[in-house]
Amino acid sequence: MTQPLVGIVLGSDSDLPLGRQAEKVLAEFGVASELTIASAHRTPERASRYAREARARGIKVIIAVAGLAAHLPGVLAAHTTLPVIGVPVAVGTLGGVDALLSMAQMPSGIPVATVGIGAAKNAALLALACLATADENMGQRLEEYRERLAADVDAKDRKLKEEGVNLQGGTMV
Incomplete structure (x- = not known):
């Protein structure tokens, strides 16, 4: 163990x-x-x-x-x-x-x-x-984890824009 x-x-x-x-x-x-x-x-x-x-x-x-x-x-x-x-x-x-x-x-x-x-x-x-x-390796893995979090946000933002959603109300232009 x-x-x-x-x-x-x-x-x-x-x-x-x-x-x-x-x-x-x-x-x-x-x-x-x-x-x-x-x-x-x-x-x-x-x-x-x-x-x-x-x-x-x-x-x-x-x-x-x-x-x-x-x-x-x-x-x-x-x-x-x-x-x-x-x-x-x-x-x-x-x-x-x-x-x-x-x-x-x-x-x-x-x-x-x-x-x-x-x-x-x-x-x-x-x-x-x-x-x-x-532990430098652990630091690198945490950085990669945060990069994945940022990529997830970017993907969600792209999806919203593709669907024409405007978070302030109305339609995206």
């Missing part, structure tokens, strides 16, 4: 669909990852132990998926100097805004990179960008 480079930590099993999204993106780039559940509130020792031991096990980046109070990314970041990327989950009365703010408003000195609510794919891409700082 390939050595996991990215750890994906879920605050709860209900976060698994987002964890799987991140895992899929990483796998598409040939990067092995591992999934685990560790709650900042229910299993704080497990969460802190995971963060403390991650580097020694070869993990380079941690993605933490959590909702509500969403303290998991901060707890992990407090126990490691590895990059920690928080993915807020859209749950509860505030639809994930509380989780987003919890992750984004970390105290000075303990940073957590935070992506949008439910943006596990972007978290995986950010983890890949972190890995690319020490």
